[in-house]
Amino acid sequence: MEWASAPSIAGSPLPLAARQINAFLAAAHQKIELFLDAQQDQLPLWGAAGLGGGVALWFCLQGPVQWQALLCLAASAMLAGFLLVPGRSGTALGWLGLTVAAGMGLAWGKAEWVTAPRLERPVIAQFSATLLLAEPRAADGKLRLTLAPHDPKLPPQVRVNVDLDAAPPGLNDGAELRLRARLAPPPPMALPGSHDFARDAWFKGLGAVGKALGPITVLRPAPPSGLDGLRDQLDRHIQQALPGPAGTIATAFVSGNQNAISKDDADAMRRSGLAHLLSVSGLHIAAVVAATMFLSLRLLALSERLALRFNLVLVAAAFAAAAGIGYTLLTGAQVPTVRSCVAALLVLAGLALGREALSLRLVAAGAVLVMLIAPEAVVGPSFQMSFASVATIIALQSSAPVRALFERREEGLLQRIARSFGSLLLTGLVVEFALMPFALYHFHRAGFYGVIANLVAIPLTTFVCMPLEAAALALDAVGLGHPLWVAAGWSLDLLLWVAHRVAGVPGAVAMLPTMPTAAFAAMVLGGMWCCLWRGRVRAWGVVPIAAGALAAVLVPVPDLLISGDGRHVALVRAGRPPLMLRERAGDFTRRLFTESAGFDGDTGWIEDEPGARCTLDACRFTVGRDGRSWHVLAFRSAYLAPWTDTVAACANADIVIADRRLPRGCSPRWLKLDRQALARSGGLTIRLGNPPVITTVVDGVGQHPWAS
Known part of the structure; x- marks a missing residue:
C-alpha cells in the first residue's frame, strides 16, 4: 500500500496542495517505519506501558462516560492500526490501542469484582467476629485487627484499632472474639491530592473501620500456626536476642514486620531516603536469592560426580527460587514482595536458560504479571517506584557512554575500585532523580541527600546486616549465635546512625504542595521515553520531564485547606508553618495538612496570628491576596450561637466555614461551607487570587465506586 498514490478527481489530477500533503504524509510514514524498524526490539515494552497507561487512565478519569469514550478511542486506534495503516507503524498503533483498552478493562473489571457491602453511616455495635489478621503498630501504640463479623447487618470485613495495652492474649489469626466498637464507613480522601484510603479499603474488601470500645473477649483462642506462627516466633526470638532499636530493624529485615519500629526511627529512615530498606522488596529478595544461589552452587561444585552429571546452574537456580518463594511467604506475601519475587524468578529462569539475566523485557513481564493480578497497584507508590528504579538502572547501564566508561578492563586495584565507586555513585544519583517525582507526587517530599545515605546503607545492609542476621539465626540452633547478634546489632546501630545524621542535616528534605496529575504524568511519560527507546532519540524525553517539573514547581501554594467534615481548617x-483552627488536631491531621501545604515541620495555630480574633466558638482572620483582603469566619465549637448573631457574622465575612449546618440566613459575600456544602464537595483547597480557585476531593475522585 502506497501513501503517495495520487488518485484523480473527475479525470483531473489532485490539486498541488493535496499532492504536497500526500507527499508529506508519505515521507512522514516512511520515517516512522524506519524508526520503528530500528527500534523493533523495544516495541513490546510499550505494550506493557500501554497496559499500565490504560489502568492509570481508568483511575484518573472521572466516570463511566469518560471511561467508555476512552475505550471507544482505544478500539478505534486498534482497528485503524490493524486494518488501515500499513507497515509496522500500523501494527504498533493497533497493539497500543489494544493494550490501553485491556488496561482499562482490567481496572474496571477488578473494581466491580471486589464490590462488597459498606456501612452507610457510623454505628456503635457489639458483635462477635473471626479475627482474620492482627497487625501490631508499636509506634502508634495500636493493634489493628481485620475482622469478619458474624452479624449479617455488618459488612463482611471490618478493621478495628485497639490500644496495645488493652489487647488480651490469644489475638491470633482465626480466633473468635466479642467486642464493642464504633464503626464508620472507610474515610474518604481528606484533602485534594492526599492518599485515598477509601480506594484502598474498596480493593481490600473493607466495609467499615473503627475503634474498639471497652475490653475484648476472646471466645475461642487460636494458637499461632503455620507461617504466621513461625513469623511470630522469629519476631520474638529476634527481639530477645537483639533488644532495642536495632532489634526492631532486624525484625523488619527478617519477617517484614515494621510495626515495632519507633516513630523517630521510622521518620529518620523516611527523611534520609532509606525507608525502602524496611520494606521487604527487591533488595531483600535479591540478597536472599543471590546468596542462596552462590552458596548452593559452590557447595554442589565440591562434588565432582554432581558437577559432571548435572547442570549445577539449573540446580542452584532451583534452590534460589525455593528460597525466594519461602522468604516471600514468610514475610506475609505483600504486593511489593510478591512483585520482587516474580522478578527474581524470571531472572533465575533467564540464567537457567542461558539468556540475559536482567533486561527491560524482564521488568516489563513482571509488571504485566502484577497488573493482571492487582491492577490497582499501578496507582500506588510502591509499584511505581520499584519498577521505575529498576528500569532506570537497566537503561542507564545499557547506554553506550556508561558502558564505555565503567566496563571492566585490565587496570590496577585502585582504578578498579574508583571505577566501581563511580558507577555506584552515578547509578544512585540517577535513580534518586528518577524517583523524586514519585516521592513528591505521593508524599509531597523528597530527600536531597538520599544518594549519599544509600551509598553507605545499601552495601551495609546487603553485605553486612542481612548476612550477619542469617548466620546468627542459623547458629542459634546450636547456641552459638550470640557473637553474631552483637555484630549485627553494631551494624544496625550504624545504619540508624546514618539515617538520623542525614535526616538531621538542614535542607535534607524538599517539600512541595500537591502536584497536578498532568505534571506528574508528563514526567512519567518523559522518563519512560528515556528508558524504553534506544539511541539519541532518548534525549527527547527530557522535554516532557522539564515541562512537568516546571509545572509542578510553579504550582502556587493554596491559602486555605479545609477537611471534608469542616472540623479542620488551615x-x-x-515558607511558614500552616496555622490550624483547632489546637486538639491529632498528629496524623497535622502531618496531613503540613504535607499538603508543602511545609517541613509542625503546624501553628490561627489564634496566634496577628490580627486574628478567636473565641471558644469561632475565629475571624483576614487573608490578603492580589491587593484584596478576604475575611474568613471559621466556627470551631459545637455550641449554636444565637440566630441573629450568626447571620450578622456571616454577612461581614467573605468565607464562612463550619462543621455543622448553618441557618439559611447565613449569607457570606462569596462562599459558604457548612456541613451540607462539604458533604457535596468533600475536603477542598482554596487559592485566593484573581480569580480564586477551588479544588475539591469530589473533583478528583469522580464517580469511582468507592466515592458513592
Whole structure:
C-alpha cells in the first residue's frame, strides 16, 4: 500500500496542495517505519506501558462516560492500526490501542469484582467476629485487627484499632472474639491530592473501620500456626536476642514486620531516603536469592560426580527460587514482595536458560504479571517506584557512554575500585532523580541527600546486616549465635546512625504542595521515553520531564485547606508553618495538612496570628491576596450561637466555614461551607487570587465506586 498514490478527481489530477500533503504524509510514514524498524526490539515494552497507561487512565478519569469514550478511542486506534495503516507503524498503533483498552478493562473489571457491602453511616455495635489478621503498630501504640463479623447487618470485613495495652492474649489469626466498637464507613480522601484510603479499603474488601470500645473477649483462642506462627516466633526470638532499636530493624529485615519500629526511627529512615530498606522488596529478595544461589552452587561444585552429571546452574537456580518463594511467604506475601519475587524468578529462569539475566523485557513481564493480578497497584507508590528504579538502572547501564566508561578492563586495584565507586555513585544519583517525582507526587517530599545515605546503607545492609542476621539465626540452633547478634546489632546501630545524621542535616528534605496529575504524568511519560527507546532519540524525553517539573514547581501554594467534615481548617503561608483552627488536631491531621501545604515541620495555630480574633466558638482572620483582603469566619465549637448573631457574622465575612449546618440566613459575600456544602464537595483547597480557585476531593475522585 502506497501513501503517495495520487488518485484523480473527475479525470483531473489532485490539486498541488493535496499532492504536497500526500507527499508529506508519505515521507512522514516512511520515517516512522524506519524508526520503528530500528527500534523493533523495544516495541513490546510499550505494550506493557500501554497496559499500565490504560489502568492509570481508568483511575484518573472521572466516570463511566469518560471511561467508555476512552475505550471507544482505544478500539478505534486498534482497528485503524490493524486494518488501515500499513507497515509496522500500523501494527504498533493497533497493539497500543489494544493494550490501553485491556488496561482499562482490567481496572474496571477488578473494581466491580471486589464490590462488597459498606456501612452507610457510623454505628456503635457489639458483635462477635473471626479475627482474620492482627497487625501490631508499636509506634502508634495500636493493634489493628481485620475482622469478619458474624452479624449479617455488618459488612463482611471490618478493621478495628485497639490500644496495645488493652489487647488480651490469644489475638491470633482465626480466633473468635466479642467486642464493642464504633464503626464508620472507610474515610474518604481528606484533602485534594492526599492518599485515598477509601480506594484502598474498596480493593481490600473493607466495609467499615473503627475503634474498639471497652475490653475484648476472646471466645475461642487460636494458637499461632503455620507461617504466621513461625513469623511470630522469629519476631520474638529476634527481639530477645537483639533488644532495642536495632532489634526492631532486624525484625523488619527478617519477617517484614515494621510495626515495632519507633516513630523517630521510622521518620529518620523516611527523611534520609532509606525507608525502602524496611520494606521487604527487591533488595531483600535479591540478597536472599543471590546468596542462596552462590552458596548452593559452590557447595554442589565440591562434588565432582554432581558437577559432571548435572547442570549445577539449573540446580542452584532451583534452590534460589525455593528460597525466594519461602522468604516471600514468610514475610506475609505483600504486593511489593510478591512483585520482587516474580522478578527474581524470571531472572533465575533467564540464567537457567542461558539468556540475559536482567533486561527491560524482564521488568516489563513482571509488571504485566502484577497488573493482571492487582491492577490497582499501578496507582500506588510502591509499584511505581520499584519498577521505575529498576528500569532506570537497566537503561542507564545499557547506554553506550556508561558502558564505555565503567566496563571492566585490565587496570590496577585502585582504578578498579574508583571505577566501581563511580558507577555506584552515578547509578544512585540517577535513580534518586528518577524517583523524586514519585516521592513528591505521593508524599509531597523528597530527600536531597538520599544518594549519599544509600551509598553507605545499601552495601551495609546487603553485605553486612542481612548476612550477619542469617548466620546468627542459623547458629542459634546450636547456641552459638550470640557473637553474631552483637555484630549485627553494631551494624544496625550504624545504619540508624546514618539515617538520623542525614535526616538531621538542614535542607535534607524538599517539600512541595500537591502536584497536578498532568505534571506528574508528563514526567512519567518523559522518563519512560528515556528508558524504553534506544539511541539519541532518548534525549527527547527530557522535554516532557522539564515541562512537568516546571509545572509542578510553579504550582502556587493554596491559602486555605479545609477537611471534608469542616472540623479542620488551615491557613497557609508560603515558607511558614500552616496555622490550624483547632489546637486538639491529632498528629496524623497535622502531618496531613503540613504535607499538603508543602511545609517541613509542625503546624501553628490561627489564634496566634496577628490580627486574628478567636473565641471558644469561632475565629475571624483576614487573608490578603492580589491587593484584596478576604475575611474568613471559621466556627470551631459545637455550641449554636444565637440566630441573629450568626447571620450578622456571616454577612461581614467573605468565607464562612463550619462543621455543622448553618441557618439559611447565613449569607457570606462569596462562599459558604457548612456541613451540607462539604458533604457535596468533600475536603477542598482554596487559592485566593484573581480569580480564586477551588479544588475539591469530589473533583478528583469522580464517580469511582468507592466515592458513592
